[in-house]
Amino acid sequence: MIVKTIKLLGISGSLRADSTNTLILKTMRNLLPAHAELEIFEGLDEMPHFSPGIPETEGVTRFKQAILDADGVIICTPEYAFGVPGTLKNGLDWTVATGEFNDKPVSAISASPLNSGGDKALASLLLTLTALGTRRNEASALSIPNIKMKIGSEQQIADEPTLHALKQQCDNLLALIL
Numbered sequence: 001m002i003v004k005t006i007k008l009l010g011i012s013g014s015l016r017a018d019s020t021n022t023l024i025l026k027t028m029r030n031l032l033p034a035h036a037e038l039e040i041f042e043g044l045d046e047m048p049h050f051s052p053g054i055p056e057t058e059g060v061t062r063f064k065q066a067i068l069d070a071d072g073v074i075i076c077t078p079e080y081a082f083g084v085p086g087t088l089k090n091g092l093d094w095t096v097a098t099g100e101f102n103d104k105p106v107s108a109i110s111a112s113p114l115n116s117g118g119d120k121a122l123a124s125l126l127l128t129l130t131a132l133g134t135r136r137n138e139a140s141a142l143s144i145p146n147i148k149m150k151i152g153s154e155q156q157i158a159d160e161p162t163l164h165a166l167k168q169q170c171d172n173l174l175a176l177i178l
Contacts, residue, residue, distance in 0.1 A: 006036040006177055009070035013077025013088035013121075015045050018155075020111055020147045021076040024166065027157045028074060031167045036174060038074070041066050050093040063091055064100045072105040072177045074169070075129075079112050079121035084128070092128050101132035105176035107169045109142045117145035139172040 010025035022040065029038040046059030056064075067073060077088055095101050108125050110118030122143050129136065142165055144150070152158030157166070 003035045006071045006174060007069060008032070008036060008038040008173070009066050009073045010038050010040040011044070011073060011075045011088070011091070012040065013075065013085045015087060019078075020113075020151065021078055021109075023151065023155065024076045024109060024111055024144070024147075024157065025074060027163070028166050028170055031163070031170050033174070036170075039066070039070075044087045044091045047087075047091055047094060050090050052097070056094070060094050064095060064098065067095065067100040067104065070104070072107070072173045073101070073134075074107045074109065074173065075125060076109040076111060077118065077121050077125055079110060079114075079116070079118035082120040083124045084121050088125075089128065092132065095132060099133070101129070101134050103133060103135050105173055106134040106136055107140050107142070107173045108136070109144065109166075109169065111144040111147040113146065113148045115145050117143035117147075119143050135176055137172070137176065139168065140176070142166070142169050 012019055012022040012025055014021045025040050043059050048057055077084055106129055110122035112118035150159035150162045157163055
């Protein structure tokens with residue numbers, strides 16, 4: 001029996017090279033079954049500020065195509081000033097009128113060094129994902145508090161409950177796709 005490879009797109013809300021949000025996406029890549037792959041998008045910072053009527057740049061076109069090519073999307077974001085970082089929101093805004101996220105299965109994750117787990121960023125992201133028409137269920141969101149304490153000495157997620165929760169996000173997203 002031939003099994004189709006499931007293509008997932010990971011979008012990190014942080015541009016930092018040592019981002020814990022990107023680390024979470026890299027960890028999730030290793031939690032997927034053999035028939036699923038996760039590509040992490042790079043280039044949120046290559047898009048101009050969204051404004052209706054201005055032409056798309058190559059960066060915007062590449063972002064939109066990556067979403068269209070994916071069977072599902074995982075967005076992992078930090079919280080900045082009680083919300084989603086501007087670069088992530090800007091990228092999502094570029095898709096509002098063109099519908100790349102419409103009916104796309106999505107998992108939304110926030111991670112923070114604080115006890116709140118980035119809950120306000122997650123709430124903001126979920127509102128935006130609703131406006132974009134994504135396909136989600138009650139298990140499609142995860143808030144990870146105290147993320148710095150869950151990273152081991154080898155710069156990987158080492159906390160077993162967090163790894164379990166990330167695996168559940170992977171499994172739920174795959175179920176939404178299939």
